[in-house]
């Protein structure tokens with residue numbers, strides 16, 4: 515599907531898997547707060563490795579081991595282990611959708627402890643960690659790279675693997691709406707659907723289902739949204755924030771806030787949007803989106819994070835007003 519990676523990189527990745535005895539230990543890991551692409555690509559490859567006969571495949575992610583509700587029906591969940599139980603020095607490690615080893619949290623030490631590490635990713639901010647780099651910034655999702663690897667390994671695409679990869683693809687393309695939605699993306703979607711998937715059921719489960727408490731929480735958080743039409747050189751910045759107290763009052767898990775940015779970024783009067791999600795006393799996980807003119811990855815990188823040109827994030831410390839001021843300043847620096 516993609517021909518932007520060098521043949522050498524592909525053959526190194528294929529060899530890393532093919533030359534491994536079937537009783538070798540394999541650890542798959544994806545980024546903290548896994549989204550559909552992270553967990554879907556990881557489980558899709560995990561199921562593929564299992565189909566090839568590998569008997570000791572673990573999949574894991576850092577932080578709380580609970581799988582976010584939208585992904586609790588994905589095939590291959592039995593591959594998951596809490597990070598505390600992840601093998602310390604796997605024969606092979608594969609990393610999914612993480613641009614830097616730090617995004618793997620407490621699993622980052624396996625990158626060097628492993629016999630070899632193959633990285634599957636699509637971030638332009640990729641730091642180069644790992645040994646074999648299947649990293650294609652032109653790919654719409656890590657799942658695009660994952661599917662190609664499975665194909666080259668001779669894995670038959672079954673409905674279970676396809677469901678994992680479909681969830682990944684549909685998540686990172688914003689349901690086939692974003693920039694990277696190329697003809698190849700639709701061709702891959704067609705190939706995945708042809709295994710017999712029910713896209714309406716899958717996407718209702720993953721995107722269009724939310725507890726009542728989360729609906730009320732969204733109402734409250736959206737009602738405090740701020741707009742500054744003068745920011746970003748007059749193109750406008752819109753933002754809101756959600757605290758741990760908001761979550762507690764509505765009895766919600768942090769992951770229910772992941773789609774919040776989609777409700778904020780539709781603001782007509784702003785080119786750039788951001789959502790601050792509190793993770794500790796004065797620590798925030800910041801999501802940013804741009805409609806095109808502004809490079810939010812540059813903003814995120816300047817503030818210690820990463821991502822894509824139109825979708826990026828970072829961890830911030832301090833008060834909401836100070837974090838927003840820092841973003842404003844970077845947006846202006848950028849021009």
Ligand code: AMP
Pocket residue numbers: 613637775800801802818819820821822825826827828829
């Ligand atoms: P999100 O807003 O969480 O959907 O993330 C958008 C993009 O920004 C993703 O591609 C992430 O990989 C990247 N990103 C989000 N948070 C961080 C962070 N703290 N450090 C590096 N990259 C991040």
Ligand code: MN
Pocket residue numbers: 545549551552611
């Ligand atoms: Mn991701």
Ligand code: MN
Pocket residue numbers: 551552611636654655656686
């Ligand atoms: Mn991704």
